[in-house]
Amino acid sequence: MTGPDRGLIELDGVEKVFDVRRKAGRLRREKRQVRAVDGISFRVARGEMVGYIGPNGAGKSTTIKMLTGILTPSAGRLRVAGLDPSRERTRLAQRIGVVFGQRTTLWWDLPLYDSYRLAHRMYRIPDARFRENLDRCVELLDLGALLDVPVRQLSLGQRMRGDIAAALLHDPDVLYLDEPTIGLDVISKAKVREFLRDLNTERATTILLTTHDLTDIEQLCQRVMVIDQGRLMYDGALAGLHEAGESERTLVVDLEREIPPVRVEGARVVKVEGPRQWLSFPASASAAPLVAHIAQEYPLVDLSVREPDIEAVIARMYEGRGL
Numbered sequence: 597m598t599g600p601d602r603g604l605i606e607l608d609g610v611e612k613v614f615d616v617r618r619k620a621g622r623l624r625r626e627k628r629q630v631r632a633v634d635g636i637s638f639r640v641a642r643g644e645m646v647g648y649i650g651p652n653g654a655g656k657s658t659t660i661k662m663l664t665g666i667l668t669p670s671a672g673r674l675r676v677a678g679l680d681p682s683r684e685r686t687r688l689a690q691r692i693g694v695v696f697g698q699r700t701t702l703w704w705d706l707p708l709y710d711s712y713r714l715a716h717r718m719y720r721i722p723d724a725r726f727r728e729n730l731d732r733c734v735e736l737l738d739l740g741a742l743l744d745v746p747v748r749q750l751s752l753g754q755r756m757r758g759d760i761a762a763a764l765l766h767d768p769d770v771l772y773l774d775e776p777t778i779g780l781d782v783i784s785k786a787k788v789r790e791f792l793r794d795l796n797t798e799r800a801t802t803i804l805l806t807t808h809d810l811t812d813i814e815q816l817c818q819r820v821m822v823i824d825q826g827r828l829m830y831d832g833a834l835a836g837l838h839e840a841g842e843s844e845r846t847l848v849v850d851l852e853r854e855i856p857p858v859r860v861e862g863a864r865v866v867k868v869e870g871p872r873q874w875l876s877f878p879a880s881a882s883a884a885p886l887v888a889h890i891a892q893e894y895p896l897v898d899l900s901v902r903e904p905d906i907e908a909v910i911a912r913m914y915e916g917r918g919l
């Protein structure tokens with residue numbers, strides 16, 4: 597068992613190296629090693645909800661695959677709920693739930709409910725528990741009208757809600773979510789986030805969340821870990837990440853006609869395309885004085901403010917550290 601002082605998820609110097617063969621000529625094949633995860637250590641306590649972010653190819657999926665036991669680490673020590681994932685994969689399956697935004701674990705041709713019945717048997721969930729968990733998910737994720745619909749006919753948002761329910765029927769202690777809001781509309785995103793927040797507070801389910809959507813992190817996670825090139829670059833509060841990245845927001849202004857870059861204190865024009873101009877300003881500053889000034893001095897037609905995306909924040913963070 598994991599004690600209160602130990603993490604529910606524990607990694608110590610975990611590495612994963614892939615051997616890849618590449619064609620290096622007509623007959624020659626070159627052997628190369630890809631160090632996907634390069635000595636990562638962290639602990640996640642019971643009940644935490646943590647964002648795990650980083651640019652494409654950073655090593656996020658490889659980490660999650662090691663945490664589920666699909667991949668075996670090349671070096672280091674890894675424990676989830678006190679178990680060694682790759683050696684005790686079947687036992688671990690009872691303790692974890694996994695949702696991949698890009699793939700489904702549901703049976704494509706069967707009605708949604710049939711996938712849940714299969715999970716019921718596969719995980720040997722006691723009948724009363726299964727009923728209770730299913731009822732809760734159906735209510736909170738709004739699945740009532742969808743249970744008889746074949747999965748292939750569900751929209752992306754409906755399917756994602758269906759997948760989340762499937763991952764939770766056996767009451768896992770840990771839930772891994774890989775891009776759970778990717779491709780969802782605003783309402784579906786809000787519904788999924790609200791459900792995850794409730795799950796985390798009411799059931800103390802530990803959640804590790806991989807996402808490219810900064811709003812997911814902002815609305816859900818107290819803690820965020822940033823990985824790049826297999827290494828952990830940051831582990832702390834989201835606010836700290838913004839500071840580390842000296843994050844900037846973008847004000848996009850549409851003017852009546854094409855004019856030279858606008859001049860306004862506290863912002864700089866970073867792009868001009870016809871009558872549209874993009875201005876960068878510090879994320880901590882208010883957009884209001886900039887807008888007021890531009891509206892007064894220039895033929896302003898329309899405007900919008902864009903929040904920094906995670907990739908930009910990370911890129912700045914690396915620049916700031918001279919990496």
Ligand SMILES: Nc1ncnc2c1ncn2[C@@H]1O[C@H](COP(=O)(O)OP(=O)(O)OP(=O)(O)O)[C@@H](O)[C@H]1O
Nearest residue numbers: 614616630632650651652653654655656657658659
């Ligand atoms: N099975 C594999 N064989 C060889 N190389 C692999 C394998 N799986 C991943 N890699 C490589 O390991 C590195 C990390 O990949 P990983 O999928 O973990 O990144 P990621 O952070 O999840 O990226 P993304 O955001 O694009 O999903 C990449 O360079 C990738 O090409």
